[in-house]
Amino acid sequence: MTTTDIPAPAPGMARPAPAPKRRPRRERQGAAWVFLSPWVLGAIVLTLLPMAVSLYLSFTDYDLFNPPHWVGLRNYVQMFTEDPRYWRSVLTTLTYVVIAVPLQLALALVVALALKNMRRGKGFYRSAFYAPSLLGASMSVALVWRALFNDGGTVDHLLGNGGWINKPGWSLLAVALLTVWQFGAPMVIFLAGLQQIPGELYEAAAVDGAGKWRQFVSVTVPMLSPVLFFNLVLQTIQAFQVFTPAFAVSAGKGGPADSTLVYTLYLYDRGFVASHMGYASAMAWVLLVVIGAVTAVLFRTSRSWVFYASEGDR
Amino acid sequence: MPGHRTKGFRASAAALALCAVMAGCGGSGESTGGGKVVLRYTWWGNPDRAARTEQAVALFEKQHPNVRVQTSFSGYDAYKQKLAIQATGGDAPDVMQLDYRQIDQYASGHVLLDLGKVKDTLRTDEIDAGLLATGRVNGRQYAVPQGRGTETVVYDVKAWKAAGVPHPAKGWTWSQWADDMRELARRTGRPGATDPGQSEDAFEVWLRGRGKALYTKDRQLGFTADDLTEWWTFTDRLRREGAVSPAEQTTQLDGSVENTPLGRGKATADFNWDAPSSGYLALVPTGVALAPMPSGEDGTPGQYFKPSMFLGIGAHTGHPEEAAALVDFLLNDSGAAKILGATRGIPVNEKIRTGTASQLKDFDKTVSDFQTSLEGSLKDPPQAPPSGDNALQTTFQRDYDQVSYQRMSPREAARNYVTEAKAELRS
DSSP, X not given: OHHHHSOTTHHHHHSOSSOOSSOOHHHHHHHHHHHHHHHHHHIIIIXXXXXXXXXXXXXXXXXXXXXXXXXXXXXXXXHHHTXXXXXXXXXXXXXXXXXXXXXXXXXXXXXXXXXXXXXXXXXXXXXXXXXXXXXXXXXXXXXXXXXXXXXXXXXXXXXXXXXXXXXXXXXXXXXXXXXXXXXXXXXXXXXXXXHHSOHHHHHHHHHTTOXXXXXIIIIIHHHHHHHHHHHHHHHHHHHHTOOHHHHHHTTTSOOSTTTTOOHHHHHHIIIIISOOHHHHHHHHHHHHHHHHHHHHHHHHHHHHHOOOHHHHHO | OHHHHHHHHHHHHHHHXXXXXXXXXXXXSOOEETTEXXXXXXXXXXXXXXXXXXXXXXXXXXXXXXXXXXXXXXXXXXXXXXXXHHHXXXXXXXXXXXXXXXXXXXXXTTXXXXXGGGTTTSOOTTBOHHHHHTTEETTEEOEEEEEEEOEEEEEEHXXXXXXXXXXXXXXXXXXXXXXXXXXXXXXXXXXXBOOGGGOHHHHXXXXXXXXXXXXXXXXXXSSOHHHHHHHHHHHHHHHHHTSBOOHHXXXXXXXXXXXXXXXXXXXXXXXXXXXXXXXXXXXXXXXXXXXXXXXXXXXOOOXXXXXXXXXXXXXXXXXXXXXXXXXXHHXXXXXXXXXXXXXXXXXXXXXXXXXXXXXXXXXXXXXXXXXXXXXXXXXXXXXXXOTTHHHHXXXXXXXXXXXXXXXXXXXXXXXXXXXXXXXXXXX
């Protein structure tokens, strides 16, 4: 009780002569808001407001040119019952997630493991492996990718199978590889996670006669599982939203035979090319709900396989 | 003190919001370079058309020293997509080339300027009234046709001669065409033509040859899933036999001649519009010729003369008068006509057409002779396609991709298309 009676700026009042180090709480909050204002404004104007508008538009027939008319659930009904291409794009996206995410995480982990014990040139290799993440997001690399995998391209010359991007069975893999190649971000996070694992755990394991593989399975994986979980959630969310590589590799069409028509590419096509912004908004909201659900499921399963070191202390 | 800070916060917030708004609004309209009026003019086409357009634009700039024209062009597919984005973003070019399919949507969507507002600068009195009307929506002129075109079977003359396949004559039917394709494939070892199954245009010609149409008068589908199944079964069989291009080739089509099987040396014929077929000359060194599209089995012609493309002015242009002057120049100036020839189809300005007909040379003459040979034998063109057709053209390709990659039967894909088309035309 006594503490609450003392006014908050008490320390400052006790010694008024030197420059007050702490300002009143309210005043400090004001300063915080001023510094936060660009972000807050951005969040409201560029994220929350457009989200609200898009939710509204998803119940309209907005075509970008004429004022929207309320159509109730028609967009959602059409999506689920009258649009076979929609379901194909859902299936394509799920396939993509299942291919790209494990491949990318595995590659990031392998490279991080290799880099961990490297004595010389670690900085160089770390940068070199990270570089594709900076380059890969650019359109130019995606175009190079298209040339590589096109018929008459490098892959065609090496394997002699006419390239990948004109074959529906292979084109999605070419897109996925472009993403997998950009494994820099999860790699750096894995590397940080690996360096947190205390060396004595490995020493103890070695004394107990554990080989390299056994150490990896019994020490590295459990100790790294929180980081692995973090990367898994992040990369899964990103994979559901994949757009640029699919757009660039298929020249914006999602072909051949819709094999690279991932969800967001179809959404873009409906919204901007076919001018059905209402429909596209509805698609966006369904995607948001699905990503939310998938993330929730991941969190639920995490209880059984993610190990937090602090739990061991209990 | 706190109050003071809050005010500061509000002020900075307001300033930031204002910046955001200003940034959003900036960029449209007033663009001047060195005191000159700058116009943006965009079109689709092949390199030949681009070179000639640049020449014509240079002449325009000479005549109008206060105007600078920024041009840009691309293949049709890329152009269509880019223009859609620009139009919806309120950033349509000052002067733009338009397809028949885009007029309705962009006119009713307030993307195009009502040309009645600039009729003193942009003269249309020498254009055939019927043709001019194709650029009218709800009684207002929103676009002016720039040329008259029709579809053609463009073929590699030498390859056909070497294979011993007779040159196609007027009135040949789809089954004769199919036989020729088989024969060519057998003799040359290459598919005869691009698989026409993916082309809504080719389907329309086939459909009209049977007395039907893509769309009814009240803008609904003019054909059934059975019609489309029959067409796709026909092309699917030819593709399986190797008489037309395989799916891997067909899927690379992007509206440019360079990426067609004929242009890539992988086939000996193609379907295209007559004027842009000039682009094949640079790619098929032995020369190409134009033949009429195949007719229905009873000889009913399916192809028709249509405005090959239009010119329109952006509704939000900062310089409607200058933009109108450029459109007027491209349509009515004799100097421009001499440079442009038939690169966008046969000119619509009657005086220019009759005046330049005798001077046309090279491929322009080929196109002109081709159209003359069809004159009077074709049926009336259909009314302007509904705005949904712009998107359906792509849907058509995509659904046929499912057939050509053997992921669906022609019937299944045709049913899908009809479902999608009905939804598209309803909205």
